[in-house]
Amino acid sequence: MKNLLKLLYRMLLPKRLLPHVDLFSNIRKLNDDKNTLNEKNVLIVAPHMDDEIIACGGVIQQYVKKSANITVVFMTDGSEGNPNYDPVKLAKLRKEESRHACGLLGVTDLIFLDNIEKSFKNNEENRSAIKNLVEEKNIEAIFYPMAFDGNRDHVTTSWIVLDALKNLKSNLNLYGYCVWSPIIPTLTVNIDDEIEQKIKAMELFKTQLEQFDLIDMTLSNSRYMGYVYGMWKGHSENFIAGTVKEHERLSRLIS
Numbered sequence: 445m446k447n448l449l450k451l452l453y454r455m456l457l458p459k460r461l462l463p464h465v466d467l468f469s470n471i472r473k474l475n476d477d478k479n480t481l482n483e484k485n486v487l488i489v490a491p492h493m494d495d496e497i498i499a500c501g502g503v504i505q506q507y508v509k510k511s512a513n514i515t516v517v518f519m520t521d522g523s524e525g526n527p528n529y530d531p532v533k534l535a536k537l538r539k540e541e542s543r544h545a546c547g548l549l550g551v552t553d554l555i556f557l558d559n560i561e562k563s564f565k566n567n568e569e570n571r572s573a574i575k576n577l578v579e580e581k582n583i584e585a586i587f588y589p590m591a592f593d594g595n596r597d598h599v600t601t602s603w604i605v606l607d608a609l610k611n612l613k614s615n616l617n618l619y620g621y622c623v624w625s626p627i628i629p630t631l632t633v634n635i636d637d638e639i640e641q642k643i644k645a646m647e648l649f650k651t652q653l654e655q656f657d658l659i660d661m662t663l664s665n666s667r668y669m670g671y672v673y674g675m676w677k678g679h680s681e682n683f684i685a686g687t688v689k690e691h692e693r694l695s696r697l698i699s
């Protein structure tokens with residue numbers, strides 16, 4: 445009876461609202477893998493230098509404690525991330541910022557694909573780069589931005605990852621994050637033990653902190669999500685966890 449009523453309500457909804465309904469029900473259906481956050485070979489895909497720490501600075505530390513191998517791949521060169529700098533100089537500075545921030549958390553395997561920020565594309569070169577990384581490093585978990593993150597480079601990155609993985613035979617766990625839009629997570633991770641180091645790492649992104657208070661934004665979001673989804677008073681990082689197929693289906697629904 446309840447399901448029948450649900451179906452009726454759904455039929456009464458205007459067509460333009462249906463993707464949202466489908467989106468939410470699909471998000472809730474995803475995820476309950478026991479291997480969650482226990483993978484040995486992990487790839488963090490960051491559109492810009494700082495996304496890796498904003499979205500994953502806590503879980504990176506948890507993986508490091510478990511002796512996992514972590515690779516961070518940066519999709520863009522970061523050259524457009526602050527209008528007060530010369531683009532070439534900024535790209536260099538931002539790489540240094542990420543090297544220091546990741547180094548502080550114990551991650552040294554960084555790869556820079558150097559696409560020009562704000563104008564890069566979902567092309568064969570980028571898809572191959574991700575695909576090759578996954579194969580070469582035997583990657584079991586990927587952290588990447590969801591296709592509904594509110595930034596163009598993040599959306600492009602999301603589709604590069606999904607398209608790169610489409611024909612790959614693997615049982616990858618995908619963890620989708622959002623930096624520039626809210627998320628309804630299927631996985632909320634308590635990072636109380638890691639928050640101090642995460643903030644120290646974030647403080648190293650001087651060229652970005654000149655423009656936005658990314659630390660306040662990250663802290664507020666992590667505490668709010670901790671309250672709402674984690675039922676504790678501390679800090680959290682939040683993801684949509686699922687298989688490649690689930691993520692692809694979810695992302696197609698909203699695009």
Ligand SMILES: [Zn+2]
Nearest residue numbers: 491492495623
């Ligand atoms: Zn970004």
